[in-house]
């Protein structure tokens with residue numbers, strides 16, 4: 001049976017703004033308070049989806065969340081009508097209003113961890129929504145994420161959904177941003193690679209000194225258990241704490257994998273040799289031939305990687321077996337990174353082509369091409385069981401572009417978030433979107 005990696009990209013929501021909310025994420029901190037352009041952000045994301053679809057890849061779309069999140073503000077004690085809740089929050093606790101307005105759900109690599117059916121004990125595709133509890137503005141995403149994923153992958157015969165892990169730092173889980181899967185074919189059993197930043201219970205693992213390590217070993221292990229993965233099909237590795245302290249807040253800022261290939265920076269991990277050997281031997285047990293491409297620090301520094309997002313790229317398999325790298329424009333803007341990419345594609349190796357995308361609006365908050373997509377490996381039968389409303393087609397691209405042009409503002413600053421009109425605009429837009437994507441009622445304002 002045929003199988004695919006389907007990329008579901010997060011549609012940027014109408015409140016996209018630069019709130020400076022993510023300590024440890026260099027771009028988020030350095031662009032704090034700049035004015036954003038939500039319309040441009042959404043159109044840039046849609047253009048990437050359309051381009052991948054046009055190249056023949058399977059592409060889907062994941063809906064944004066309801067923002068401002070009035071229900072979240074109510075839980076923090078702001079009362080009255082919806083307009084009064086926003087007004088009070090703006091007056092008394094602007095940072096909380098900003099957090100409740102973040103469009104951060106666009107980075108759907110953090111929405112969930114997904115294990116394909118070939119790896120799981122019950123032969124279903126498993127999803128665990130990420131609790132994202134390192135940052136308040138992200139910790140409020142998972143209930144709606146679960147409803148949206150449930151509406152997209154509704155058929156329980158093929159899809160199993162798990163609620164987010166306990167919402168405490170010991171089980172900090174950032175989803176697929178710290179998870180990669182190696183396999184020969186997408187539909188065959190593979191090896192799932194979980195990368196963590198620290199251990200919550202075992203003091204032998206070193207932790208970063210400056211910035212938080214968002215993902216714990218214990219969270220990764222819990223997800224592997226929930227999904228029914230075999231010990232032989234899992235490898236755990238620790239991120240190098242010193243790169244977290246340089247702004248590598250997720251592993252997908254320093255490494256990316258696809259098929260049998262891991263593309264990574266020399267400084268990305270601890271115990272790298274041991275980790276590569278384990279990946280090699282476990283992949284061999286399912287018939288695969290593990291390959292790794294290490295980018296030396298002499299060619300690209302960690303700082304270059306963080307600024308250019310070289311590793312936050314999409315590594316895609318083409319029909320002829322070669323691979324294509326989708327990188328952000330910022331890679332072309334960095335001389336060393338661009339030079340490295342030229343030498344990589346001309347070396348006769350597996351990665352033959354680099355395609356550049358302008359995702360500046362998302363990049364300024366620390367979200368590159370890989371952050372914007374959730375990979376779901378599906379066989380033909382499973383793909384047919386996905387809600388067809390969320391699969392990208394030329395007409396859907398046209399409809400969504402029109403929808404963005406009709407509803408989105410082209411400028412947003414902190415002051416705009418307090419505008420009660422914004423809430424109405426967003427709800428009108430999202431109500432229409434659930435009809436376009438055939439999701440049913442998934443947002444708090446549609447349910448309560």
Ligand code: SUG
Nearest residue numbers: 019020021022028107109177250371
């Ligand atoms: O969690 N930025 C996101 C970026 C997530 C990137 N995702 C992956 N690497 N997979 C984060 O730090 C910034 C929001 C703000 O500051 O307005 C933010 O949440």
